[in-house]
Amino acid sequence: MTTTITQQNLLERDDLHFSLKFGYLGLGMGGCSIAAECANVKTNVKNGHFPYNGLLINTNNMDFEKINIINPNIEKLQIGNGKGAGRDLEAGEKAFTEEKEKVTGAIKKQFMDRDFIWIVAGLGGGTGTGSVIEAIKLLHSNGFKKRFGLILTLPRNKEGSTVISNALERLQRISKAMAGLGSIILVDNQKLYDKFIKENPNSTLADYLTYSNNFVSATLHELNVVTASFKPFGDSHFDSSEFENLLKTPGVLSLSKYSVKDSKIDLGNESSYVPEFKDSINNGILSDGYKLDNATRAAASVISNKPTAQRVFTLGFTDKIETIVDEIAPLAGEKPIATYVDEKARGVHFYTVFAGLNLPTRVNELVVENNRLTELQDNKDDEDDVLASLQTFKRKKKQVDSVDDLDSLLSGNSNTIDDFESESKKKQEDNYDPIEDM
Template sequence: MNNLFDRGDLSMSLKFGVLGLGMGGCSIASEIANIKTRITNKMTPYTGILINTNEVDLRKIPDSDNVKKYQLKGYEKGAGRDVEIGEKAFSEHKDEIAGLLKTHFSDREFVWVICGLGGGTGTGAVIEAIRLVYANGFAKRCGLILTLPRDKEGRQVLDNCLERLQKISQAMKGLGAILLTDNQKLYTEFLEEKPMASIGEYLDFSNKYIAKTLHEINVATASFNPVGGYHFDSSEFLNMLNTPGLISLSRISLRDNQLDADNESTYLPKIRDSISKGILSDGYNFKGAKKAAVSMIAPTGSSNRVFSMKFINNIEAIIEDFSPQADEKPVATYSDPKGEGVQIYSVFAGLPFPKRVSELIKKSEELNELVEEDVADDALSSLTLFSRKKTANEEIDVDSILGSKQELDFNTGNKVSSKSKGVDPFEFLNSK
């Protein structure tokens, strides 16, 4: 079955601007900005600004006409996972960055601030970047795309991530949607599918996967003719992106010739499972969702059969069960003359943080407890107890045996009395 990402003839709901911060954020933003279409005068629908300290990392990203790279001068070697350096580097250049926002994002309808949480530049800059974007024309038209680190990336990475999430959580009510990507989830799924692949291949996959996901949701709401009376249009999609809290995206493809609209077991369990697992992250409590929407696309020849009243009623029941408090939950159906199979996209907005954040907190606490423990250094203990044994061939120091007060001066090597012996440069080793 084909997917919407591979279709270059589809329209988009919103013109996105993507502001990438740090190596992770710039890589994702670059993938989004480099999405191409075959639509005249809309061949490059997205615009990117990439900001980083490390000059080498920024240079690795391919150049393109709709992407502006900006290196934070004075910090060419990077931030070294130091959040304070990342924040300072961004703040020192914010006037120039504000100019870039006005120049390159002047026609953008929504801006995503993107960073990989855990490093120095992106994690450090993200708070100041949000402030800058909001102050330069994008209040209520800005969201965050944040990646969560894997468990094995180290204590400093986890602590950096959680410290920034803590600040972001305190400001969530004033922010737009936050789209989390759980690298642990994507990494595990990729490892199961391609165990012999390299880390580089995984990183390339994950960056493209995030870009494809966002693009597919954006075109699903703008490209097809409605079947029936319900429609989830571009303005409603923008309202969801402006809803404070986390946003969860899900997708599933079903073969229309195997989907029996009268037999719930052929599709309901799969749709429920796709919502629970999500695309980029999972573990959400959907009961607290403020908004929900489903867009379903079927080939024109089978759309009337598939989208029966019973089928739509069952989908509505699923959404009601997942998010009873949502004030909006349209279930929209569309026909696609070039479609293959039934594509179902679900969006839930205004969610609390997922369980993965609690797991990261627990992992960080475990690692910090290990650091506080005294680790025994057996080799050092043995060295302190070491005493050289005299051999038969060694000259016997008669003076020391007889209790002479004479000792060697550490500075001259000459024997001196106890009253005039030299200063021992290793005296600190005698302190307890």
């Protein structure tokens, strides 16, 4: 795929606008790293050099030293004893709740003028994973209802049973309250990691973390710019208010982008762009494995320079894009298709967003992996039980005729297996608030 509009040249331009003023609430080491990267976006736009701001909350004071902060509108807040939560959900949650008053004050001060807040947490650890539920409740009850969403990272398979089970426990609770939340963006670390290591096999884990954080930041910033900066070609438009409504849609959000050289698109040959456009939608940018036909909202934006727009953006072309989106998301109540002219664009760039989705198949894969690791642990415990039984074994006294009669070997065995179970329930009452029941 050829990407010709890059994060760098967008940041260097001074002729762009932003749809929404984002605020990023980072929780824990992973969440703070991503939130800082998103809030660190610096542009050449007059009176908009730092369009976003952030609040970073962590229990480990040393973790703050690992984060490069260039935006003066980013604040740090240490909670707990400053030594971290040690991947303990209860410890992370307790640290947050015990200092809720201080956290509430910091959030109101930092985000009072923001249009939309992103709660950012890496699922699997102690602080971010442990405090995310309380952070949701806090924003919901302090003036930010319907004005916030979540950015959550899914762990890789090799991160261990504690990390995976922590992530699944919180996802289970969040899934029950999705109707009361804005959009949830899932960042599949396994997906991004596999892509990165394939292209950069000699890089370090630190290189990957920098790459993934930049990837999330660039994706959100680019979408926020696209919806507000370019002149519509024709009557159709996906404007900032529609973008905001889409972000406020309950459920998971799937984002995709496809870029292609101007000369490659041949309107007489749909194979020059249609298959790759469809693949970009199904593969997503940050995660995949969604049932896109469940989307309640969808949108597609296509951008090129004026000469290319005059050649490509015909009625037949826009009808084809509209047909593809309609086939993928037939139940979406809104699905605008917009074409734009950017005089400085090189190439043609397709952006699609599908909102109101359920959790992806990747979550089920994590459940399967958790069960596998649990079974391995249970088998190990069985072996340990055999050794433990020897410590409690008492031999019956009997008449011994010779020393040879003492030669016997005894062992014991026990078997205990705890099954991983998950339950979900539906609330039917009209006035039911899922967040208050988290």
